[in-house]
Amino acid sequence: MVSAIEMSIPKFIQYFIDDVLPARDYEQFGILLLILAALFVISIILAAARKRVERILQEKPAMDVLRAMLEQLRYLGLSYYEKNAAGSTLSLFKEEVNQLQHIYRRYFPSLIHQGIMLLISTSLLVQTNAYLSLIIIPCFLSYYLVGPYFEKKATIWARESQSRRTQANQQLYNSFSAFLELRAFGAQKWDTQRLIEQFTFMQRANNIQNWFAYSRGTVRRVTIGLGALAMFWFGIGMVQSGELTVGAFIAFSLLYTRVIRLLTSMVTLTTEQRLTIIQTEKLYLFMKEQAEVKQPTAPIKLHEVKGELSFYNVTFAYPGRDPIIEQFNLEVTSGMKVALVGKSGNGKSTLTKLIGRFYDPQDGEIYLDGIALRQFDLTNLRDHVGFVFQEAFLYGDTVRANIAFACDDPTEEQIVEAAKAAYAHDFIMELPQGYDTVVGERGIKLSGGQKQRIAIARLFLRMPKVLVLDEATSALDNVSEYEVKKALEALMENCTTITVAHRLSTVQDYDQIVVVDQGRNAEQGTYEELIARGGLFYQLLKGESEHE
Numbered sequence: 085m086v087s088a089i090e091m092s093i094p095k096f097i098q099y100f101i102d103d104v105l106p107a108r109d110y111e112q113f114g115i116l117l118l119i120l121a122a123l124f125v126i127s128i129i130l131a132a133a134r135k136r137v138e139r140i141l142q143e144k145p146a147m148d149v150l151r152a153m154l155e156q157l158r159y160l161g162l163s164y165y166e167k168n169a170a171g172s173t174l175s176l177f178k179e180e181v182n183q184l185q186h187i188y189r190r191y192f193p194s195l196i197h198q199g200i201m202l203l204i205s206t207s208l209l210v211q212t213n214a215y216l217s218l219i220i221i222p223c224f225l226s227y228y229l230v231g232p233y234f235e236k237k238a239t240i241w242a243r244e245s246q247s248r249r250t251q252a253n254q255q256l257y258n259s260f261s262a263f264l265e266l267r268a269f270g271a272q273k274w275d276t277q278r279l280i281e282q283f284t285f286m287q288r289a290n291n292i293q294n295w296f297a298y299s300r301g302t303v304r305r306v307t308i309g310l311g312a313l314a315m316f317w318f319g320i321g322m323v324q325s326g327e328l329t330v331g332a333f334i335a336f337s338l339l340y341t342r343v344i345r346l347l348t349s350m351v352t353l354t355t356e357q358r359l360t361i362i363q364t365e366k367l368y369l370f371m372k373e374q375a376e377v378k379q380p381t382a383p384i385k386l387h388e389v390k391g392e393l394s395f396y397n398v399t400f401a402y403p404g405r406d407p408i409i410e411q412f413n414l415e416v417t418s419g420m421k422v423a424l425v426g427k428s429g430n431g432k433s434t435l436t437k438l439i440g441r442f443y444d445p446q447d448g449e450i451y452l453d454g455i456a457l458r459q460f461d462l463t464n465l466r467d468h469v470g471f472v473f474q475e476a477f478l479y480g481d482t483v484r485a486n487i488a489f490a491c492d493d494p495t496e497e498q499i500v501e502a503a504k505a506a507y508a509h510d511f512i513m514e515l516p517q518g519y520d521t522v523v524g525e526r527g528i529k530l531s532g533g534q535k536q537r538i539a540i541a542r543l544f545l546r547m548p549k550v551l552v553l554d555e556a557t558s559a560l561d562n563v564s565e566y567e568v569k570k571a572l573e574a575l576m577e578n579c580t581t582i583t584v585a586h587r588l589s590t591v592q593d594y595d596q597i598v599v600v601d602q603g604r605n606a607e608q609g610t611y612e613e614l615i616a617r618g619g620l621f622y623q624l625l626k627g628e629s630e631h632e
């Protein structure tokens with residue numbers, strides 16, 4: 085309706101010039117003005133309603149897309165994070181989603197709107213003068229033949245510039261993350277140089293894209309101009325010979341500009357849309373990607389487990405790599421404390437990822453309480469297995485939120501109890517706002533040991549039956565290590581514990597020590613047994629003391 089009202093204006097002008105003016109019919113003129121004013125008001129109201137509908141149509145799918153992407157990220161799990169740089173995932177959320185939104189925000193509504201306008205205006209144009217309307221055909225054809233070349237180039241370069249922007253952002257992200265190292269090594273100049281090169285590279289693509297976009301605009305303007313020349317040439321001749329009235333000629337010229345603009349703009353839209361759809365390919369592939377680890381069809385949920393773990397002939401390789409874990413066997417009874425030791429790169433951390441089912445072994449099986457991990461409901465399994473990593477991550481939020489985040493609405497008492505158990509309560513109370521102090525990136529910085537104790541407090545809230553510690557204390561100094569160790573010991577009391585240990589001096593109290601060598605369980609026993617055996621463990625220990 086809005087389109088129809090907009091399009092009727094030239095016909096009103098024609099009627100006014102050809103009928104109302106010669107007859108000097110001022111009453112008619114008044115009525116005409118009233119109708120125009122009414123139509124104008126209606127079109128304003130309708131246009132506002134259109135904007136409202138468009139906004140709803142724009143915002144709702146944007147939320148749906150975001151939600152679907154976040155769910156997909158969760159579904160893909162750790163292997164996706166390990167395979168893809170954080171910067172490229174960020175760009176997926178920003179740029180690719182933007183492209184997708186472009187399709188339904190700009191292209192679909194514009195195509196519908198312009199399509200209707202085109203239909204109405206073309207029929208009015210033909211109705212005004214069919215013969216003169218024929219000039220549209222050569223004008224449109226010449227644009228149709230030349231225009232898309234520039235369209236495509238402009239869009240391809242837009243795509244190139246986008247991919248270069250992603251790379252530049254990625255580099256910027258790396259640069260922020262490595263700030264300390266860059267400073268320490270006096271490499272800031274080197275880094276700035278690399279960043280500037282990357283951004284210049286991006287800018288070059290931008291310039292080329294702008295040039296093609298400008299050329300496209302020029303082709304369009306030339307086409308419209310040539311058509312207008314032809315229209316004046318033939319039109320004025322027809323007015324002189326009386327075949328066309330002055331009003332009809334003016335209406336025609338107004339309609340002509342509309343039609344040719346609409347036609348060229350629709351060519352632009354469809355070409356751009358085709359290329360934009362290609363641009364969203366990465367997003368499409370991301371949404372179609374299959375997770376390495378899938379939820380079983382009939383998942384088993386256990387309210388409580390004993391914490392018995394067994395590895396049976398486990399063989400695992402990261403995608404596209406040689407096996408890291410080979411024929412690994414291990415029995416861990418409930419409450420046992422097992423340390424995994426061995427040279428760097430032999431697969432200790434990988435074993436812990438298999439326990440949390442962040443990856444599935446290609447061969448063999450891992451069982452918890454006699455049930456294969458693959459059969460467990462994923463969330464339920466992770467409720468029973470708790471992790472403490474080398475460095476704890478804290479959200480830019482309050483201490484309270486950082487302790488509570490992995491639990492459903494714990495009470496204040498539970499949070500404080502957990503913090504006390506993790507030897508974190510005292511230092512939390514000394515913070516400016518206690519549990520309400522904002523920590524993490526945008527708040528107060530805590531020491532490595534304090535962060536670890538907050539991470540341990542999280543686990544006290546969940547009380548997992550299997551505890552996996554991946555070098556949880558290796559990044560700490562002696563004092564912090566002592567406090568974190570106390571917290572861990574309290575947590576370990578009722579758990580089966582698997583620890584990846586770097587320093588062999590820390591594993592003396594463990595029930596079993598497993599030497600992981602080239603992905604195999606090469607040697608196993610208590611500290612004393614392994615020393616007495618004089619094998620791999622003994623050599624590792626000797627190597628370590630020689631080092632010291």
Ligand SMILES: Nc1ncnc2c1ncn2[C@@H]1O[C@H](COP(=O)(O)OP(=O)(O)OP(=O)(O)O)[C@@H](O)[C@H]1O
Nearest residue numbers: 166167402405408427428429430431432433434435
């Ligand atoms: N996500 C991954 N994708 C591909 N290869 C990986 C991945 N993670 C680790 N690796 C490789 O697997 C091997 C074993 O790594 P892992 O971290 O399990 O060893 P580790 O014994 O824990 O070593 P460290 O004591 O140094 O931590 C290494 O060669 C490593 O490069």
